Amino acid sequence: MKNWEIKDRTYILKNGMSPLTYKIKSTGMLWFDEAKGINREIRYANNQKSLFVDEQDGFAQLKHIVFQDGAIVVPKSQPLLQQLLSLYHPDRLNLWEEIDNVKEAVDDISIIELELEALKLVQELDIEHLEAILRTEVGSEIVNMSSKEIKRDCYLFAKNDPELFIEVAKDEDIKLRNLANRCVEAGIVKLTDDNTVFKWSTNGKKIMTVPFDEHPYAAFARFLKTDEGVDVMKAIEKKLS
Secondary structure, eight states: OOOOOOOEEEEEEEETTSSSSEEEESSEEEETTTTTTTEEEEEEEEEEEEGGGGGGGSSOBBOOOOEEETTEEEEOOOOHHHIIIIIIIITHHOOOOOOHHHHHHHHHHHHHHHHHHHHHHHHOHHHHHHHHHHHHHHHHGGGOOOOHHHHHHHHHHHHOOOHHHHHHOOTHHHHHHHHHHHHTTTTTTEEEESSOEEEEEETTOEEEEEOOOOOOHHHHHHHHHHHHHHHHHHHHHHHHH
């Protein structure tokens, strides 16, 4: 068969199935040959050179196909059995799958590299940035955490979900949203009960109105990047320091 890679192959039952033994059908199966436009009978016999009955000759030495503890290892010296399990068996898509060690290794490397990148970010980012990241996970509980607790939990976040950690860390507005939360928690700025207006707590003067159907802190963070908002941000940072 063209393009068939000669190698040892391992197949495992799907859905976590791992019975002591699991026998699958090895004879009396049909496979539709599109080139010929007909159904062809398949029969696995280990003394034949083909899986197709119409290409087999003489006595067929039939062989049981048995998964043990949910797996079957098929050496490269048994290409017909491999091809039956990989290409022709009618149950191949539903009951088992081939373990691709190369693909799994590549996936494992990608995960490890993401984790290393995320952990490196925890080392490099300042505590304010880490606080902003962790706030997305723990919310207002962050105000009761020390800097060491924040860094520790960021390491755990980076290790457990490195892809999400990196995404949050690289969000351009994350620090501004954290600043918005901090100034409200510190009582410098007040958000009205209906979440529509930010005001200075000291004099009740309106800072901005939250656009309809937007998250208030995301809207406030965006406001802080405007010309008017820059002055507000400087005033907030001065009061927080």
